[in-house]
Amino acid sequence: MTAVGTDGLDAIRDNPRGAVLGFDFDGTLAPIVDDPEAARAHPRAAATLARLAPLVGSLVIVTGRPAATAVEYGGFEGIDGLVVLGQYGLERWESGTMTVPEPPPGVAEARAKLPDVLAAAGAPDGTFVEDKGQALAVHTRRTAEPEVALERLRGIMNALAERTGLVVEPGRLVLELRPPGMDKGIAFRSFIDSLGDGLPSAVLFAGDDLGDLAAFDAIDALRAEGVPGLKLCSGSTEVTALTERADLVVDGPQGIVEFLETLLP
């Protein structure tokens, strides 16, 4: 644990009701599996979050998933005080109420073009598209050589993003075409600012993937404003960039849940 991370954790323990705790979903609260539709939160994740919610200032999940999918796969329905920001912050769920904006026209254009683009690039067997409404995720985890497949597709995904006014969000054996202008850092900070309570007494963000780096940036920015913070990494062999930025690395979603349980009375 880094010294500043220890300060962040001490501040959370000292005044949990003033703290804002943020979490990624896949790879952090839910173990990674081959089929995105088969992903489910760790068996103790929802119960742990439900027990934490009344003890802390705010609990928020910031995920690349549609908010409704994260709520369903997480078993989060009914957790009072939990907010889920989906599609990297474009969607919001709270207490059963969902806010989902219209996707920009570039998403429909990319949806129409993507099959031909993937075929022309020789996307290998096992490549598949997850259509999230606001975004299109091209997964290679189920190909024979997932990393090789991902690299083969990176150039054409960048080109299609440029043609359609979208951006490419890289992740764990996935490249997503999604609208620009939002990321997990903007979403996390906007959520904090929207609480209207001034700066929190402490912050935490737990993640595992490249998309979570923006939320780590938000923690760094809050620290620079005097807010103690903890950057927690759900460690894996697939992503090292986050490990290098984290204050504390634990062993996947099991380690995350065990860490959260230490915050409970």
Ligand SMILES: O=P(O)(O)OC[C@H]1O[C@H](O[C@H]2O[C@H](CO)[C@@H](O)[C@H](O)[C@H]2O)[C@H](O)[C@@H](O)[C@@H]1O
């Ligand atoms: O921000 P997150 O909650 O981490 O969501 C990021 C993406 O996660 C999902 O894909 C990842 O998890 C899958 C299930 O374990 C795995 O098969 C895939 O290889 C991973 O990239 C999800 O399918 C995406 O839509 C999310 O954006």
